[in-house]
Amino acid sequence: MHETAHALGEARTLWELVDRRAALTPGRPVLLQGDRTLTFGGLRDGAERAAAGLYAMGVRPGTVVAWQLPTRIETVLLSVALARLGAVQSPVIPFYRDREAGFALRESKAEFFAVPGEWRGFDHTAMAERIGARGVFEAYASLPDGAPSTLPAPPVRGTDVRWIYWTSGTTSDPKGVLHTDRSLIAGGSCLAHALRLSPDDVGSIAFPFAHIGGPDYLVMLLLYGFPAVLFEQFALPGALAEYRRHGVTTAGGSTAFYSMFLAEQRKQPGEKLIPTLRLLAGGGAPKPPELCHAVVREMGCLLTHGYGMTEVPMITMGSPDDTPENLATTEGRPPAGMEIRIVDGEVRLRGEAVCQGYLDGGRSADAFDSDGFLRTGDLGRITESGHLVLTGRLKDVIIRKGENISAQEIEELLHRHPAVGDAAVIGLPDPERGERVCAVVERAAGAEDLTLDAVTAYLRGEGLSVHKLPEQLEVVDALPRNDTLRKVLKYKLRERYA
Template identity: 85%
Template sequence: MTDTAHTLGTSRTLWELVERRAALTPDRPVLLQGDRALTFGELRERAERCAAGLYGRGVRPGTVVAWQLPTRIETAVLSFALARIGAVQSPVIPFYRDREVGFALRESKAEFFAVPGVWRGFDHTEMARRLGARGVFEAYDSLPDGDPDVLPPPPADGTGVRWIYWTSGTTSDPKGVLHTDRSLIAGGSCLAHALRLTADDIGSMAFPYAHIAGPDYTVMLLLYGFPAVMFEQFALPEALAEYRRHGVTVAGGSTAFYSMFLAEQRKQPGRKLIPSLRLLAGGGAPKPPDIYHAVVREMGCQLTHGYGMTEVPMITMGSPDDTVENLATTEGRPPAGMEIRIADGGEVRLRGEAVCQGYLDPAQSAAAFDEDGFLITGDVGHVTATGHLVLTGRIKDIIIRKGENISAKEIEDLLHLHPAVGDAAVIGLPDPDRGERVCAVVEQPPGAGPLTLAGIIAFLREQGLSVHKLPEQLEVVEALPRNDALRKVLKYKLRERYSGTPTP
């Protein structure tokens, strides 16, 4: 990390980081989208004017403001405006629907809710009203505006909870993860340090800005003073023109992104897909070693993969100067300040500034940390002699599809409502494109009619399940495998049975 980036990393709050970067390089771009560009100086000025407009609407330090917005320049401006006030932000992934959004609004007690209006054919404003959300306003093309002179001084302390992120974890309902400005700055600093980036790089955001990766990545831009291209809707090959137009040097997101880029590269072997690209980087899902070797061999760039979660946005990260073996088979090393403890049974536990403060639910918080203050991750692994982390499995019963956590129990609970389902087990199966795919294995009651994947999907959609959680595979069995004691379903046997089964 450069001396300047290291100094900026000591900022107490995100707003202080914005001000310090804007003072250093006010005319350098930070966000690029289509024909638009926002400089670091403009980010500070627009965010402060937006903060004044929000203040005029009644937003104060500590006010909870939820927002469900796509990856746009306006979304970043709004988020930093809320950071300028010292409000508590609750970002919600744009493709969540009534079930998740309603839960987040109720549990966070949000007093305001920013939505994009009609986006990708779905009316978010109508959903917000249907859910009885308070303080609903649209923030897609235009943002609240006002005179910054009305604002109180910016927050001076970055250790208070100012962020509520949502993760489904192992339960039916999402969990509200509590972060501070300092924990997000620490996470972004970890990422920046590992990737060895410079002010000459050009990054890209092809993931939802409302994901924990949003501030993680933006902190990196502020530390190093380079821009990123924002993609409101990411799809290949359509997005390639923007990568090439802006000369993107760093891209990625998760294993699913690597596979998508590879698929496009293979359409024109021997011709570099993105001429300026030197690094793919990401995390959020298992990375098969074959993917690493294929990217390096066929795309002509390096690939670094890491380990993070909503509770700890950056835990370990591969570095471009790591060995080929470590880049292909490990999750990288932790930065200074991130402690990894391997507990009994190989469970990974974490302690450091980037670790969250716990959960909205005090009972969940109490169960999340051990007696020494280490976060209990539920993941299993070991640390090599060189300090690299190798993950070998998960205790938590979650499925990670395209970098997003999906609760098996939530889908199972809904499947049990189907009249032709007697019992159900939902598992994640290895998938080269998605990281994992969702597979539903069901028993049927006597006399039940036949089940089809299309029928199950239609039923789950009627129940309000988000599209990204829908099963991609259905297996109907005479009896689910169970143990002899409590008759618990043995999911590992199902994974063994169906891991080699291709998606229908």
């Protein structure tokens, strides 16, 4: 089976990978959600029908289609349908609101925008109208449908840019990250081969499929031929019934997920939380070694953690055959096709899984060094065994539940508040979230005291996404600064409030 997976991983395009897997195991399930099951053959055939429907709407190879949809079977079908057409797709995280979604649509010049209608109390269709989106259509319970015989030939080049993913990074506006089918297949292959999975496994996707981890996971399912349970909304203990019902063997997502599972396990010590679970796996945020040891000890399963980012969906990954110490203290090893270079302590990367740059060409020029290595902004070192250890970040970014949050964006909004003289936003260690968002503000002269509720209400009113809202507020007379350019010394704030 491992040889078959490696052969499939050589597919030029995502659609070729879908088609080849469907020919191998058409009747095996790939997606499970509630009482619904979609097979590999059904994924191929349903995506072709949806592609024909999109084609009839005017979507052509190269057409930019943005979509902001929850984790559903229809979402995966739509994404694969766009891959079949050779369209350029721009997934937008479902909890982005007017500010971020509007920016993504304008920058990508999207000609179509798929939304879920009203979802979880928010009207995405109304938002699409407010931000001037073009070609808006709802794709929640049903998709465009047509006859596959009307379709042009599928794309054959896997190195063309067909994906625009969005990451906050260190700037206030999101950055459009350019990917190809081959870069996403390379990232998913790294994940799949490291985890040593088999057709007998049952996975789970409890994070937004619009995240770069979505295609990562889909590629893994296609390579190894096993299914995953989809969670449109994830919360514990509510989701446990689905994990148990489908016999999930591998779960996870990020450090926050590990903490949530462990908290539930501690409510019933001695009784395995998910009887079939043998592996928790994920990435996206720092992983405290003690958390890894606690999961293994109390949940009775392995925990393998990896390192990835929107620009490079999978860089390194822990493997079940790693030592307990390496699993707890490192981010795993890179695959054969990933070159890691440490320059002045910074991790730099080159390989097929690395993105093609950014939508903003100026940012692309700054992102790569003269040898073509991507500057990650992360600090780290390589051990004698070839494992990567991350030691910090150059970038001023907060990683909360695996999602990048720009401190600068929140600071710029806080600076507009009449009661704020100055502001600094930092990430603080948090056992459940990886990091929590803390706003430290100088009170403006003569202003009344600020409260966390008042600040978050103001930021909501400014259109900031809920997942970026501060969870902690500290009001100070003066922010600590250096003696030269009066730059705020954030490390002192982290030391003070951690």
